[in-house]
Amino acid sequence: MKTNSLLDLEFPAISGKQVTARFDGGDITSDSGLLLLRQADDQIGLVSRISSVINDKRQQSKVLFDIPTLLRERIFAIASGNEDANDLDTMRRDPALKLACGRTPSEADLASQPTFSRLENSVSRRDMLRMGKAIAEQVVAQLPAGTLQVIIDVDAMEDECHGQQEFEGFNAYYDSHCFLPLLLYITDETGRQYLLSAVLRPGRCAPTAGVIGLVRQAVHLLRARFGDIEIILRADSGFGCNKVLRFCQSVDIRFLLGLPTNRRVRTLATSILMDACIKYSQLKYLAQTPICREFGTIEYKAGTWSRKETVVVKAEVTQGELNPRYVVTDLPCENPEAVYGLYCERGDRENRIKEFKLDMFAGRTSCHWFSANQFRLLLHTAATVLMGVIQRAATGTELAKAQAGTLRLKLMKVGARIQETCRRVWVHLSSSYTYQNIWKHVHAALMT
Secondary structure (H helix, E strand, O other): OOOOOOOEEEEEEEEOOEEEOOOOOOEEEEOHHHHHHHHHHHHHOOOHHHHOOOOOOOOOHOOOOOOOOOOHHHHHHHOOOOOOHHHHHHHOOHHHHHHHHOOOOOOOOOOOHHHHHHHHOOHHHHHHHHHHHHHHHHOOOOOOOOEEEEEEEEEOOOEOOOEEEEOEEEEEEOOEEOOOOEEEEEEOOOOOOOEEEEEEOOOOOOOOOOOHHHHHHHHHHHHHHHHHOOOEEOOHHHOOOOOHHHHHHOOOOOEEEEEEOOHHHHHHHHHHHHHHHHHHHHHHHOOOOOOEEEEEEEEEEOOOOOOEEEEEEEEEEEEOEEOOEEEEEEOOOOHHHHHHHHHHHHHHHOOOOOOOOHHHOOOOOOOOOHHHHHHHHHHHHHHHHHHHHHHHHOOOOOOOOOOOHHHHHHHHHOEEEEEEEOOOOEEHHHHHHHHHHHHHHHHHHHHH
């Protein structure tokens, strides 16, 4: 039944009293954790930094919402789970969002969906290049002082398209019409991961499209801050090619890349593969059903390569099937198993990509124009960066390793009644809120 905001919603009586609901509570929010998000933004200066690189071409005498306010509203809404710009037609009146954007509940409402549609289609390609660099700069600034080594992971993400969008294409690998965003993550010495960059690409682009420019920027920013830092580029076999190898050597960074198999590689690795098969046969003869793994190295030079490179070979036999894997690297290989184990750690990147796509809604690139979708992807990247700040502020609590969706549910979706007086804005949080101590812990960490 269609209702309006004043219609009574009746529920069964309890203890002889009728239960009635009505949407007339006034300044009540379900997202008081947005105040923490605003403090996270203030701590690293993200929104102000990316706002400063956007050339605002609007006639300023007619502007109601400046760029920083618009970006805060949109990024904070994404982080709170209101990822669709249409949500802001009602969310713009939310008192917690208004406070997070620097307005009191009694002041004018924030911007609605049409304003953001105009913004998405007005930001230039040059502005977005500067935005991407600004986000990367703020992320690198968060790395611990004295960092000596980082691992750069690059990977693609399937981003399904909706209708005839500009530059969408059918990708046979994913069996879908999609875009193919390229994501770059950094892992520091403590194992903490940071999303540094995200670049939208057409669905039929080559796996390595854009990777050189993206990694070059990351290397420049890392060395500008840390000087002679050891950088390792890690990626799957889609990036294990001459183009990427030569780039790594030209900028003096290490590499750990999957290598596509071919007849020559298998021939060179024959002795390692045979060792695994023989070991499997012996154990099977003893009535065991093992998984046999053997590790070793070979020297291999493809026709397009300028020199031989070391290839780590993992020969695995499972249920009678030989399943070899190859990784090309310039890391020391005294212990091939350990080197291969370091490569396998990139598998956790799939969890980060899933988090970015599902928890942070990075797949909402449903505009027709490709540039507008790139702008959206940057906003979702910025929201992910801020959620990372919240996660680090939760260090020492049970939410220290929580993903973005869990952080949103347990720290941001907190009911509160907001009361404004002449001298103060009171945010009366729910007295029965379960995670009060963690909320206070995060607040204290963000205020330092």
